Every structure is written in structure tokens, then in C-alpha cells.
Amino acid sequence: MSEAYVIKMPQLSDTMTEGVIVSWEKNLGDKIERGDIVATVETDKAIMDVEVFRDGFLSGPLSAIDSTIVVGGAMGFIVATEAEINKTGEAPAAAPEEPSAVSESAVTAAEVATVEAAAGQAEPEGTVSTIKMPQLSDTMTEGIVVEWVKSLGDRIERGDIVAQVETDKAIMDVEVFREGFLSGPITDVDSVVPVGGPMAYLVETEDQVVRDSAVVSSASESEPATTSPSGSVAASVSTHQVQPATGSAEPVPRPQGKQATPYARKIAGQSGVDLSSVNGTGPDGVIVAVDVKGSQPAAAASAAVVAEVNVPGNGRPMNAMEKAVSHSMSSSLSMPTFNVTVNAIPSALIKASKQKGVSVTVSIAKACALAMQKHPTMNWCYQPVDKLVERSQVDIGMAVSADGGGLVVPVLRACESNSLEQLNDDWKGLLDKARKRRLSPNEYANPTFMVSNMGMLGVSYFDAIPTPGIAAILAIAAAGPDGMPLTITADHRVVNGAEVALYLNTLKGLIEQPDSWMGPTGPAIPEGDWDYDVVVIGGGPGGEDCARDLVAHGLKVAMINDSPYPGGECLWRGCIPSKAWRAAADRIRDRAHDEHLGVEGTTQATLNWTRLEKTRKHVLETRGDMALKTDKGVKIKVIQGFARFEDDHTVFVDTGGNNDNPHQRAAVGDGSQGEKISFGCAVIATGAPPFVPPIPGAEQSLKTGGILTSDTVWGLESAPKRLGVIGGGAIGMEMAQIFQDFGCKVKLFEGQERILAEVEPEIAKHLTAVLNEDKNLEIHTSVQVKSIKGKPGAMKLVYTDTDDKDHTFSCDYVIMATGKRPVLEPLQLDKTGVAVDKGVIKADTRSRTNVPHIFAVGDVVGGLMLAHTAGQQGRVAAATILGEDMQYDQDKDSGVIFTRPEAAFVGLSLEQAKAKGIDAVEVKMPMSIDAKAMITNEIHGMIKIVADKSSRRIVGVHYLADHADTLIGEGVMMVAGDMTLDQVAQAIHPHPTQTEMFGEMARRLLSRLRRSKRK
């Protein structure tokens, strides 16, 4: 059974000596994680949280609510396993301190009394407060008085800084929170005062001021208030357990015939020293702590008992910082370490850092943190005994020379999540304070990884010593002919050699190719005499948005499109024509709702196909014409023709296949007509036509027109009476329901178990159920279509249903909606070296292919094949070409499936969020309880919000609702803007609108989170 961790009453202010338990925020037996708030306590100033930094389970006895506990006294315990939980409940009020709860770092009242007595100090008359040496860091046991900022007799106000003290890590202010006059006995500058020891007093009236100095021992003579359980570290700033269970032993009895201070007896008990063999050096030969430590120096230094060798000469006592480094380094001897070195060429990183205006040190820290995302164990650490602390936040300590000598180690926090610019700003602040040794505890304590850079000192190779609390330290030497040696010294209990080697190789990659994570460091267009700075191939949403952004920045851009008008599939064969049909279908559908509102005589709507088609074509042609005029107006050189690469800086624009009908895809020319164009950069935005799987009979039926695709369905001369739709993706689902609304009998066949793979599972399931209520629509999932035959107007489709039997469906046409795939061969990508992966062009989040000056966007790169996705990627490509920092983030993308009700998504589903390691939770609300939905009888569906439990950031919003195409706007802003539940809860939504649901859901989820936290 491992030793329980004691939750002690923390010293939350310099004047606090005890605290009152206000509440327990966790229950006995609760699982506790590092950083959890377990209780609140009332100090002399406020009610404050008690945070713990151990993982485990809350165990009794717990101090009772309202009980008063001295600083350092036990409030409760954390045990490692559930089996060890002590459920005896509350300890009696004013619980006596557990032996094991003796403060490790704070001074108990008894000790303070001892110190006062030893120092021979008496409180002056009229004392309102004793100014004590505050504990300014977790490892601080004593402080040196550096300066009195106020003078004896000065009037002191609450919040005044009266002195500065040097701790083991920095020089810090001593603030007081009482009013009065500064009085002696006052400790001299340079005297060493144990934590909790009196430094001076505040008296009520000026005439009570005592103008004496206090008698305080010098650094070598002083007794620290306690032995440090966790070796204090200055240069390496890490908190760690280095001593054998301190504080658990009883003080030894008074030695016969000798005197010893209680503190000396206590540490003698802890370190097993026999006081009868110790000579006292205190007044009248009293044994003080330093005598005890002198007899057992090794025990105070390290868990691994290190033999100390007698060294001749008269040593000067180390100052606090030197001592801390010494103890820490001795403790490091207990770590089984090894070294691994890899050389990296730093020139690209140095150049990129300079261009970005950030320090190379910070860039290296960021690279270290990014490499840890692949190799997280490098950020863990060993915890005695036999435990590993698995940390995800990367806090990197980097040594800095302080003015006047010595090393201090500021810690750059959250290097994994903060931006490079943010880290650079943080570092500037830290550096300044570190040099003056003015860091506060949260600026130097507990790094999770460390970097020591001696490159600027011309060191050709070195390794550094990790301190307990981290698993590895990186030593950076000066760059030589083979590059810059990166040497990691690591704790073998946490990481092995192979892990370190892999980590170093990842780090090397990040250092040598900084643009992969730092973003562009300048425009991407190579020097050269090109016809155009950029050639964009394809005039759909991806290509057109990209070209417009580029010309807006003054670049010379040609957009090559194989159609007379821009717009691509979206305008001519996709989004817009399908929504024209949907709008007609909506009108018919809405008529069925009229009666519900008492509107009669409108239910028998019929469709005039010719009129609809006229409107549809008019919209497309008008928009195509508008787009072309705008493109030309903004000075894009629009070229009609089919582009294929001749090399990585030249395209041939084939104009032989040009046709004047924008409604149809153009044919590829034979190469006999056209022109060559050279370019600095190219953006491939050629889309993805419909893919037809090799079902027997499909190819032939495609030729006869019995099978239609999203390219050819627009040629229908009337709405079919019976229709088969193969494919339950967005296109198939939309088409199926549109035609059912037009009065057609439709059967939809999907091979997978569910429809709409990209849609949140519960939403897709509900949509299937709702659509199956449409009387002319049947959805068959998990079916296999075996063959298709017939001619237009008389098709036969054979399929195997879930009953394992073959069935035949006779229909007028079959719409094949089985996905889209890029057709890449005609582009002749092999002439450029652009890589293709699984049938799509490989592009990164900055739309870059593997060829630095060639980009790819939209459907041709796979992923979400949506028009706004293509547009966004087009703008990302333009930004990257221009040298700006922009990335496409699929986790914030969105989509609407235009069925009735509409299915829509923004960001992540609960499942996806969890898979990404987000501790996510969701809240949902059915449309049936919404007043507006009830009025219009649009009660099917729900809205869901998915949020990160801890940050309360909204990571996803999902819809099955009529009007989701409008309601989605708010979800997009929530996710794109990283909004929190609190912000949405507090936003004032107008009434009566369906947007009120967002505020209500956010408030409900917040309330749930609050209540579940209290349990």
C-alpha cells in the first residue's frame, strides 16, 4: 500500500496562519486529477480554492466543514487506489494534526514560536500584526532580506510592499494586508529568516514603534523552518520528491545531559540521527538543526544516499540558490539516464524565425512541443515510487543567465497550444524578469521538459542533467559542419532509447522544415520570367475564389476553365440547380402544411416542369454571366480551354474541345489547338465528376441515358414517375426526396448500414425514419445492387436486400449517386511530380502539394466535397502563395443536406470530439418543443451542441430541422469563433425565434456541468 498524500491547509497569503474549511468540492472516494479543486477555505482575507496536484482518490478522514486548521495541517488525503480509500468520514473539528501531516514546507505555529524564542524577539506593545517571512514558492524554506522598502515608523496601508526577499529562486516582494506602523525588532538586510519567522511588526500607534534590529542568525547559522521534502531547485526549477518520507517520523526524545531545539529533534527523528553524538553550536551549546544536518548531510540531499567526502578547507556557506542547485543536482544522481544525439541543420529555422520576428529559442521550444505530440512520453516524468505522471501540457524550462551571475530557468507554458507569436510575447516578459531574478513561482516552477542552449557559446557538444520532475532535457550545441548537435539526456524509467531517437528525428524534421508548422515565410512564387504569376486550373468555387483573392493582391493571374462560364459543378450541375428543384419541391410540400394553419384550397399543387426548368436555367445563366463579368472586371485573365501540364512551370491550354454550352461538361481536345503558358505557381482546382461503380449493365445504361448522374440528370424532359436512386449520400438523398415531392415513386438503395456518412449518427438515423414517412419514398440500407438494365423510361434494377433475397425494381430512370472522384490522367501530373494518394491530389492544410509552387484545392483533394470547402481552400492557397498564414481546418467545416427536414453539421460530433481526446459532452433539444416549429408543423428533428467539458468551448453543432440552412449560421460562428457555452448562454436571442434554442441549450448544459461537478 502506498503512502497517502496529505492535502494540507495551504498558506494562501503571507499573513495566513490558519484556514476554515468552507466546503468540500469533492466527495470521499471521488477520483481526483492534478489541478482539481477539492475544497474551499476561508483565509483571513477571502474564500479561496484548494487545488491539489496529485492524481488519486479522495480519502478520509476529512476535516469537518467549519473546522479551523493551521497552515500545513492535514485537511484530507489522496490515495492511489480505490481500495485504499478511508471512508471514515470527517475528522473532528480542529482535528489534531496527523503525524504525517506535519507541514513539509510551511511552518507550524509551534515552530514559529521556537524561531521567535530562539531569535530572542518579543512582540512590541500594541502589535497588530507580525510580518513573517512568507512562503513564496512551494520549495522555499527560508528567505534572505534583500531590502526594506519601508522604514521603521512608516505608516503602512493594506497592500503595501514593505520589503523584498530573496527566495531560492528569485527576489520577491513582501506585501502586507494590515494597517499600522512599521516597528522593530526588524530583521537586518542580508539576514536569513525561515519561512514563517518574524521579520518585523506592525503596531497600532506611532509612539509604540520599536526601533531595534532583530537578532537573526546569518545564512550559515539559521535553522530552516523544516527540511525540504522536495529538493529546492533554482537553476532547474523543478519540484520533486527526494527525501525518504519526511515528516512522518516522531521527533527524537531530548538527549540526556544536552539541550536540543524541538526542530532539531524533529529532523533528527526524520533522518535517524542519534542526538547524543551531536555537538550543539547554538547558544549555551543547544543542538540546532544545522548540527543535526551536519552529522547526516547525505540524508538531506538525496533519496539515493550519496557518500559525502570530507574536503579540507573552510567552506563558505552556500546561498539559497547555490544550495538549491546543489540539492537538485545531487537528486539527479538517482535518475538512470542516457544520452542520444542527432544533428540538425538550423539555417531554415533561423531564417524563418527572423522573418516571423520571433526568437529562435522560442521556435525551438515550439518545435520541441510539436514533436511531443507524436512522442508524448517525452513530456512525462517519474514519480516515486513506481508512478508515471502523464502530462499533456508542455511547459518548457529554458536556462537564462541572471544579471550578476547564476542561472534561472523561466518556464514557457503551454508550448503545445499557444501560438508562436503568443509564446514569443510570453518569453520576452519572462526573459526580462529572469535576468533581474524577479520571476514569480508560476513563472519558474514545474517545467515538464527543459532546453539548455549553449550554441551561442561555441560549445561543440555537451549534455545536460535532467532534474527529477522531468524525463528529459535537450542540450543544444553550436552548429558545426554536420549541423547542430541536439543531445537529449533522458530518464530511462520513463522513456527508452528508441523513443528518444524517434523524438529527435521528428524534432530534426521540424527544425529543418519550419514552413511545415510555422507557415509561409514569404511569397511562394519562385523568381522567373513567367507569363503569369499564378495559373489557376478550373473555374469552380475553389479556382474562382482563389483567383479573385490573388488579383486583389495585385498578382497577374490566368484562370483556365474548360467551360465558357465560371461556376464549375456548383453552379451548372450541383448546388444551384439542385436547390432550384428543391425550392419547387418545398412549395409543393408546404402546401400540405397549409391546412394545419387553416389555409384551404391550396393543397392540390401540381408541377409545371417546363416553367421550373426555365427558371432554373435562367438563374444559372444569369449567375454565370455575372461571375464572368466580375472575374474579367477584377482583371483575372479568363481562358476557356482544357489545361494539361507540360512541366512544373508550363501548361498547355487545349482549346480543341471547347463548346459553347455551359450546361454540359466540355470534351477534352486532341491537342491540335491551343497555347502554352508558363507560370510561377499553379493551383489545381479541377473538381471531381460523378463516379459510377462497375455494376453489371451500368456502363451501357449510362450511354443510353437510362442511368443518370449529377452531370446528366439536368437533361430530363419531365419528372419521372418511378425512380431508382443508388447511393445514400447528400446528392442521392436530396434527389430522392425532391422527386418524391414531385409525385414520383422513389426507391433509394444504400450499400452501407446508414445514410449520410458525414452527418452525426443520431441525426442521420432520425432523418431516415422521417423520410420513410414520405409515402412515395423507400430507403433501403445494407443492400447490394447486382445489375441494371433496360432503356430510358423502362429500367430494371436487381438488388439483394437485408433478407438476402434478390428483388427487382422497375422504374423510368436510375440516378447513380455513388460519389465523386477526380479524373487526374488528362492533367498529366507526372510531368510535375505532384503526388497522388488514393485517387486524389495530396495537399496539406495550406493547400500545398508536395511540389512547393503547385497547390490543389476543392473536390480534387478529396475530404468534404462541398462548394464552400473548395472556396475556403482556394482562399487558403491564395494566402499561402502570398506568404500569409492561413490554414483549412476541417474540424470547423460545415455542411447542409437539403432534405426536409434539413440535416446539417458544424464541427465535430460527440464521437469525433472524443476520438480527438476532447472530454466532450452534448446537449440536445427536440424541435417538437419549439413554439415556431409547432406553429408551422415543422416539428421533426433536433438541434445538438457538443462542447468541451473543461473549457466549455463549443466544438460542434448538429441539426435536423427545417430552416437548418439559416440556423446553421449561428453554429458556424460558435465553432469558428471558439465560443464558449457561457457566451452563448449570455447572448440575448430574439423572441420568438428558433435561435432561442441555442441560448437555452447552453444554459441547460452549463447547469448540468455545474451540478455534476458538485457531486
Ligand SMILES: Cc1cc2nc3c(=O)[nH]c(=O)nc-3n(C[C@H](O)[C@H](O)[C@H](O)COP(=O)(O)OP(=O)(O)OC[C@H]3O[C@@H](n4cnc5c(N)ncnc54)[C@H](O)[C@@H]3O)c2cc1C
Ligand atoms: C447535385 C449536386 C448538388 C450539390 N449540392 C451542394 C450543396 O448544396 N452545397 C455544397 O457545398 N456543395 C454541393 N455540391 C458539391 C459542389 O458542387 C462541389 O463540391 C464544388 O463544385 C467543388 O468545387 P471545385 O472548385 O472543387 O470543383 P468544380 O466546381 O467541379 O469546378 C472545377 C471546374 O474545373 C473544370 N476543369 C476540370 N479539369 C479542367 C482542366 N484540366 N482544365 C480546365 N478546366 C478544367 C471543370 O469542368 C469545372 O468547371 C453539389 C454537387 C452536386 C453534384
